[in-house]
Amino acid sequence: MKTLQVSLGDRSYPIHIGSGLISKPELFKPYIANKSVFIVSNTTVSPLYSKKLINTISEDAKSVHEVILPDGESYKDWATLQKIFDAMLANGADRKSVIIALGGGVIGDMAGFAAASFMRGIRFIQVPTTLLAQVDSSVGGKTGINHPLGKNMIGAFHQPVAVIADLDTLKTLPPRELSAGLAEVIKHGAIADSSFFHWIEAHTRELTACDLDAMAHAVERSCEIKSAVVAADEKESGIRAILNYGHTFGHAIESGMGYGQWLHGEAVGCGMVMAADLSARLGHIQTHEVERIKKLVAAMALPTCAPPLGNQRFFELMRIDKKSEGGEIRYITLEKIGQAKIEAVDDSIVNQTLSANQAG
Amino acid sequence: MKTLQVSLGDRSYPIHIGSGLISKPELFKPYIANKSVFIVSNTTVSPLYSKKLINTISEDAKSVHEVILPDGESYKDWATLQKIFDAMLANGADRKSVIIALGGGVIGDMAGFAAASFMRGIRFIQVPTTLLAQVDSSVGGKTGINHPLGKNMIGAFHQPVAVIADLDTLKTLPPRELSAGLAEVIKHGAIADSSFFHWIEAHTRELTACDLDAMAHAVERSCEIKSAVVAADEKESGIRAILNYGHTFGHAIESGMGYGQWLHGEAVGCGMVMAADLSARLGHIQTHEVERIKKLVAAMALPTCAPPLGNQRFFELMRIDKKSEGGEIRYITLEKIGQAKIEAVDDSIVNQTLSANQAG
Numbered sequence: 001m002k003t004l005q006v007s008l009g010d011r012s013y014p015i016h017i018g019s020g021l022i023s024k025p026e027l028f029k030p031y032i033a034n035k036s037v038f039i040v041s042n043t044t045v046s047p048l049y050s051k052k053l054i055n056t057i058s059e060d061a062k063s064v065h066e067v068i069l070p071d072g073e074s075y076k077d078w079a080t081l082q083k084i085f086d087a088m089l090a091n092g093a094d095r096k097s098v099i100i101a102l103g104g105g106v107i108g109d110m111a112g113f114a115a116a117s118f119m120r121g122i123r124f125i126q127v128p129t130t131l132l133a134q135v136d137s138s139v140g141g142k143t144g145i146n147h148p149l150g151k152n153m154i155g156a157f158h159q160p161v162a163v164i165a166d167l168d169t170l171k172t173l174p175p176r177e178l179s180a181g182l183a184e185v186i187k188h189g190a191i192a193d194s195s196f197f198h199w200i201e202a203h204t205r206e207l208t209a210c211d212l213d214a215m216a217h218a219v220e221r222s223c224e225i226k227s228a229v230v231a232a233d234e235k236e237s238g239i240r241a242i243l244n245y246g247h248t249f250g251h252a253i254e255s256g257m258g259y260g261q262w263l264h265g266e267a268v269g270c271g272m273v274m275a276a277d278l279s280a281r282l283g284h285i286q287t288h289e290v291e292r293i294k295k296l297v298a299a300m301a302l303p304t305c306a307p308p309l310g311n312q313r314f315f316e317l318m319r320i321d322k323k324s325e326g327g328e329i330r331y332i333t334l335e336k337i338g339q340a341k342i343e344a345v346d347d348s349i350v351n352q353t354l355s356a357n358q359a360g
Numbered sequence: 361m362k363t364l365q366v367s368l369g370d371r372s373y374p375i376h377i378g379s380g381l382i383s384k385p386e387l388f389k390p391y392i393a394n395k396s397v398f399i400v401s402n403t404t405v406s407p408l409y410s411k412k413l414i415n416t417i418s419e420d421a422k423s424v425h426e427v428i429l430p431d432g433e434s435y436k437d438w439a440t441l442q443k444i445f446d447a448m449l450a451n452g453a454d455r456k457s458v459i460i461a462l463g464g465g466v467i468g469d470m471a472g473f474a475a476a477s478f479m480r481g482i483r484f485i486q487v488p489t490t491l492l493a494q495v496d497s498s499v500g501g502k503t504g505i506n507h508p509l510g511k512n513m514i515g516a517f518h519q520p521v522a523v524i525a526d527l528d529t530l531k532t533l534p535p536r537e538l539s540a541g542l543a544e545v546i547k548h549g550a551i552a553d554s555s556f557f558h559w560i561e562a563h564t565r566e567l568t569a570c571d572l573d574a575m576a577h578a579v580e581r582s583c584e585i586k587s588a589v590v591a592a593d594e595k596e597s598g599i600r601a602i603l604n605y606g607h608t609f610g611h612a613i614e615s616g617m618g619y620g621q622w623l624h625g626e627a628v629g630c631g632m633v634m635a636a637d638l639s640a641r642l643g644h645i646q647t648h649e650v651e652r653i654k655k656l657v658a659a660m661a662l663p664t665c666a667p668p669l670g671n672q673r674f675f676e677l678m679r680i681d682k683k684s685e686g687g688e689i690r691y692i693t694l695e696k697i698g699q700a701k702i703e704a705v706d707d708s709i710v711n712q713t714l715s716a717n718q719a720g
Contacts, residue, residue: 036686062686078438089509094685117477119682120504120515121595144480149449155480156516235481322479325454326396326422 002216004223006139007231011159015139015223017216021166022052022127029060031125031161032098037061038088040111041102042071045129048172053102053127065091069107074260076106076146078154084114095119101160104130104177105137105264109152112143116158126160129169131181131215132265135188135222138163140230140243146259150320151251157235165223167215175208175301180265182207182300183246185218187272188225190293191245194338196221201292204299242340244323245332246272249306252317256309269302270357278345278353279333289337308360311351362576364583366499367591371519375499375583377576381526382412382487389420391485391521392458397421398448400471401462402431405489408532413462413487425451429467434620436466436506438514444474455479461520464490464537465497465624469512472503476518486520489529491541491575492625495548495582498523500590500603506619510680511611517595525579527572535568535661540625542567542660543606545578547632548585550653551605554698556581561652564659602700604683605692606632609666612677616669629662630717638705638713639693649697668720671711 001018016027037057041050046068058064067087069080088097101111101124108126115124126138144155170178182200185207189197199217200207206214226243233240250271254262262270276293279285294304309317315329323330331345361378376387397417401410406428418424427447429440448457461471461484468486475484486498504515530538545567549557559577560567566574586603593600610631614622622630636653639645654664669677675689683690691705 078442082438085507085514086509089507089513089680092679092687094687095682096685117504117514117516119513120502120517142480144477147445147449149446153449153479154445154477156477157480319452320449322455325456327452327454 002220004220004227006159006227008159008234013160013162015163015165015227017134017165017167017219017223019167019212021164022049022169023056025056025060027162027164028057028125031123032057032061034060034062036063036091036093036097037065037100038084038093038097039064039066039100039102040069040084040107040114041066042069042107044071045103045107049102049129049169053100069110072260073106073146073254073264076110076259078145081110081114081145084111085118088118093118095122097122099124100127101125101138102127102129104128104133108133108138109143109155110145112141112158112160113145113155116143116156121158123161124158126163128163128165130173130177131170131219132177132184134165134170134219135181136184136226138165139223139226141234150322151255151259152322165219167212167219170210170212170215173210176263178208178210179301180263183265183269183272183297183302185222186296186300187245187268188222190272190334190337191242191332191340192225192229192338193221194336196225197337201296204296208300241323241330241342242332245334245340246275248318248321248323248329248331249274249314251321252309252314253306255317256313257307266303269297269300270304270306273297273304274306274353274357275331275333277357278331278350281349281352282333282345284333284335285337292337306358308358311354314354315347362580364580364587366519366587368519368594373520373522375523375525375587377494377525377527377579377583379527379572381524382409382529383416385416385420387522387524388417388485391483392417392421394420394422396423396451396453396457397425397460398444398453398457399424399426399460399462400429400444400467400474401426402429402467404431405463405467409462409489409529413460429470432620433466433506433614433624436470436619438505441470441474441505444471445478448478453478455482457482459484460487461485461498462487462489464488464493468493468498469503469515470505472501472518472520473505473515476503476516481518483521484518486523488523488525490533490537491530491579492537492544494525494530494579495541496544496586498525499583499586501594510682511615511619512682527575527579530570530575533570536623538568538570539661540623543625543629543632543657543662545582546653546656546660547605547628548582550632550694550697551602551692551700552585552589552698553581554696556585557697561656564656568660601683601690601702602692605694605700606635608678608681608683608689608691609634609674611681612669612674613666615677616673617667626663629657629660630664630666633657633664634666634713634717635691635693637717638691638710641709641712642693642705644693644695645697652697665719666717668718671714674714675707
């Protein structure tokens with residue numbers, strides 16, 4: 001097991017990464033001893049891991065309840081969130097209660113926002129069971145739900161008290177979800193560490209085969225990179241926005257296609273190719289570097305070509321993104337592989353990228 | 361105009377109290393210059409003050425939109441909150457947008473929670489137009505909505521960037537709402553300042569007649585007391601709970617009767633009499649002090665006798681209150697008039713208070 005620390009003053013917390021962690025009571029005990037615990041999971045993940053987790057914590061917790069939500073991004077809404085509050089209030093939850101998010105990014109975001117809002121804020125633990133959640137969404141305290149007009153529009157910054165990433169859960173992950181997680185792994189290399197990017201290129205076979213040694217390194221290095229960025233800018237007033245590399249185009253794809261059609265990681269994979277294309281058109285990187293990124297995204301079985309939403313619809317969707325300010329879209333581009341920047345770009349150049357990267 | 365400061369580090373903010381403040385552009389300009397502004401108000405308050413406020417800010421703001429919600433505690437729910445998000449997203453709100461809460465406590469709580477959650481947090485200004493909001497709910501950063509199983513169960517601590525309390529708005533306040541606000545004024549005296557309590561006793565006629573000099577003092581002293589408590593314990597891990605004097609019984613009445621039947625301040629008025637009765641049974645204060653409180657509550661035309669919910673129902677409702685922990689109810693009692701404490705109390709003693717104070 002490896003333990004990293006997210007340094008945020010009195011909101012600092014550990015990220016534990018390793019095999020078999022869901023079965024280690026000592027990792028949970030400091031947070032749940034004598035507390036009423038609410039496990040939030042979904043219909044896919046719960047049958048696989050809930051029993052094990054309940055066994056692990058039931059001796060230390062005062063009580064354990066489970067809230068099982070429907071699975072999928074399309075349920076990341078208020079009606080589903082409300083089920084968490086309903087279950088908590090019906091079962092005597094109080095301000096000392098602890099939520100455990102057991103699942104992927106959607107569960108983590110919703111359980112985290114429930115923890116942020118229930119009685120104005122209680123503690124929660126992230127137990128991410130997808131690669132995407134382990135390398136990205138469980139770390140950094142972004143929580144929230146979608147609005148019909150935009151992804152993650154309603155939410156809070158609310159840091160977990162611990163992230164417990166059990167690599168064994170990746171073994172049950174469908175290939176499509178593994179690929180989606182690898183998109184965010186690529187992202188961390190692309191924006192912050194060219195040698196990590198190179199390592200990913202050299203290990204596409206191990207990564208797509210879910211080799212646990214390769215996974216351990218991918219998760220650790222991703223969490224290190226993300227933690228450092230979050231520690232520098234918790235609430236995204238500046239540098240943290242580079243973590244959204246590929247997300248401006250990606251969110252537009254997700255939203256434009258209807259949540260759940262494209263997995264988040266798939267949209268980000270494609271979005272990174274588009275953002276690389278844009279970076280080249282701006283003269284930051286060379287065409288062969290765009291190709292390197294495109295090739296790596298493709299090697300992870302991720303789409304590299306956007307759906308034909310039309311340029312105008314893309315702009316509409318990107319303007320409503322949280323990163324846009326006063327209608328001006330903020331793009332994350334690459335200075336080079338391993339270094340990102342945040343900038344406004346003339347629509348005419350973005351139009352070229354959009355035209356060159358949509359299917360059909 | 362008098363200006364107080366709420367001292368909360370980088371979340372500190374001013375409270376401006378005086379006549380005609382809604383017409384002073386300079387009070388709003390520092391926060392709204394070149395921003396898209398969303399005024400959140402209701403069907404009662406908007407016709408009275410929105411036009412004036414829009415005139416005041418329209419030169420400095422980049423754009424001004426208004427969201428008019430239905431009036432009343434029964435609308436303090438997710439469906440109504442959603443109308444704020446809908447309007448903001450439909451009108452190009454971004455992370456620099458500013459919400460202005462123009463109304464009473466319900467508007468302030470909902471607009472504040474919208475500001476806390478929209479894109480994970482934007483700035484908001486409180487323009488309280490009821491006495492209750494001016495002396496209590498607009499200060500301190502508590503925001504939220506109700507859940508069918510409990511009041512203010514879903515919310516956030518999110519401090520405003522300024523509170524602008526225009527005393528002129530009190531002139532249009534229905535007598536019942538004026539009385540409801542006076543309950544919180546009495547509360548501030550009861551928990552923290554016996555000489556202020558005495559001043560209130562000596563000015564019941566001026567206060568119930570809404571004399572503006574008396575109101576100015578009542579609002580200023582209430583805000584001073586509340587600000588000091590909030591500055592000492594922003595997130596209510598301890599001492600801040602004394603501000604809930606009268607609220608444990610009061611919330612049970614509100615919730616048990618159905619939100620909107622009793623005004624919040626009416627329930628608190630009655631709850632303070634009950635909490636005083638409990639304090640006497642515990643030997644903290646004398647019967648004549650209970651009578652002083654009861655007499656003062658009655659002088660403000662507030663109820664002093666609880667509805668006949670039954671003791672068991674009272675306990676059920678109080679156990680679900682946010683102040684309760686592990687099923688143990690935390691009562692705010694008086695050591696003496698001007699000094700409160702937080703304590704657990706044996707059910708048998710609470711039963712006596714409940715039996716002695718319910719009608720019928």
